[in-house]
Amino acid sequence: MRLITFPMERDYSLTGPERQNAFQRGLAGADWYRTPVDRKVLKHLMKRTDWPATRDISIWVAVLVGSGAGGILFWGSWWALPFLFVYGVSYASAADSRWHECGHGTAFKTRWKNDVVYEFASFLMMRNSVVWHWSHARHHTDTIIVGRDPEIAGMRPPQLIVLCLNLFGIVAVPQGLVALARNAAGILPSDEADLIPETERRKAVRVGRIHIAIYVLVAFVSLWSWSLLPLVIIGLPRAYGIWLLLVMGLPQHLGLAEDVLDHRINSRTVLMSPILRFIYWNMNYHIEHHMYPMVPYHALPKLHEVVKHDLPAPNPSLWNAWSEIIPCVLRQLRDPRHFIRPQLPEGAGVWEPVQSNLTA
Amino acid sequence: MPWIDACALVDIEEEDLVRLDHEGRTYAIYRIWDEEVYCTDGLCTHEKVHLADGLVIDHTIECPKHNGQFDVRTGIAIRSPACEALSTYPARVADGRVLVEIP
Structure with a gap:
């Protein structure tokens, strides 16, 4: 038996030594544990329909337009603040889950509807829709596999200052703009090139150019009118409205295991109120x-009801989830190898990972 | 290539598929409606995931892992991350059995 020890700090890039390590250990492109679900039941659950997303997107757009209009109407007075509060959360925190679901192509049955909402939400989130489509596919192939997953938010040791600053997009927004500008200039850095096939790269450059062109136009209008308002409506909400997404979304994987082939061990289900579940589109499951x-x-x-007998008990609330995450993250500052081991219920399916024989 | 007796037609629900392993390769056999059947390679061209766990919508098969889609009639990839087409094979129904012409 080969004993594998990890250094205190790991290299989370997709082209560093951890990439090779993931391949050598059979963790790249491996088979993952899945709770067995009867095919008929699963087919019923997978069934696509346009109605729920049409309803929910309509409500979302109405809230965006209404709160944005309020922010514009009352601009210059304190009354604008509650409108912009709602607008920012709708713009950034709610857009993420729409981006995510439509990226999977599961929100609507009609393909073009998924695509339209995906592109719109990608713009709001300052994400290149092509780059992030491939990034998210990799996240599903190699969830929290170091050196392979580009979407690991909780690196060890934790970058607490960055995490806190990003509650208001202070690091992430400049990073997002720089990434888009780089794509617009025709550059795909090595981590992005690792994800995206040659045939898709021109599309990524085109999307980067469109996004940057819009932001330059908005900045120009803001300067020309000598008012922050255009940027407060387009662009800056990605900063001032993102905090709720981090509160809801970071618990997805934060504090849990790296390099395991079982989502029960590296992901977290948190029960939330209907309003939060509407904003987050049930991604708490x-x-x-x-x-x-x-x-x-x-x-x-x-689906949760069908498989919950085989899963760790969900965190009953966000408060409960953060109560276990914060002490864990603080301990990771001095011991990056520390993580939370969820307790599987008695009789839960045995995790017998089938490791991959892929090579780098 | 020989015609292989793959399964009974009633073994496949309408708008569904089954997996067929033959001579060391995996195929997917689709039943769209009544006796309209198709056959393609059984692994997604993106990351070799078994399509048999996927979802058939009209004439489309969606990969269960990354939601890439293919047209089962032509094998053409119609949604990324699937980019490369699936190989397709002739399929027909005779006397309630699904026959496929595979290597």
Whole structure:
């Protein structure tokens, strides 16, 4: 038996030594544990329909337009603040889950509707829709596999200052703009090139140019009118409205194991109120989503009922989830190898990972 | 190539598929409606995931892992991350059995 020890700090890039390590250990492109679900039940859960997303997107757009209009109307007075508060959360925190679900193509049955919402939400989130499509596919192939997963938010040791600053996008927004500008200039850095096939790279450059052109135009209008308002409506909400997404979204994997082939061990399901679940489109059922990414967001609560006997007990609230995460993250500052081991229920399916024989 | 007796038609629900392993290769056999059947390679061209766990919508098969889509009639990839087409094979129904012409 080969004993593998990890250094205190790991290299989370996709082209560093951890990439080779993931391949050598059979963790790249491996088979993952899935709670067995009867095919008929699963087919029912996977069924696509346009209605729930049409309703929910309509409400979202109405809230965006209404709160944005309020912010513009009352601009210059304190009355604008509550409108911009709602607008920012809708713009950034709610857009992420729309981006995510439509990126999977599961929100609507009609393909073009998924694509339109995906592109719109990608713009709001300052994400290149092509780059992030491939990034998220990799996240599903190699969830929290160091050196392979580009979407590991909780690196060890934790960068607490960056995490806190990003509650208001202070690091992430400049990073996002720089990444888009780089793509617009025709540059795909090595981590992005590792994800995206040659045939898709021109599209990524085109998307980068469109996004940057819009932001330059908005900045120009802001300067020309000598008012922050255009930027407060387009662009800056990605900073001032993102905090709720981090509160809801970071618990997906934060504090849990790296380099395991079982989503029950590296992902977290947290029960939330209906309002938060509307904003987050049920992505709080995160273990379920990773096991069966074809199940649309509106069917995830039903999937949870079907598989919960085989999953760790969900955190009953966000408060409860953060109560276990914060001490863990603080301990990781001095011991990056520390993580939370979820307790599987008695009789849960045995994790017998089939490791991959892929080579780098 | 010989015609292989793959399964009974009733073994496949309408708008569904089954997996067929033959001579060391995996195939997917689709039943769209009544006796309309198709056959393709059984592994997604993106990351070799078994399509048999996927979802058939009209004439499309969606990969269960990354939601890439293919047209089962032509094998053409119609949604990324699937980019490369699936190989397709002739399929027909005779006397309630699904026959496929595979190597």
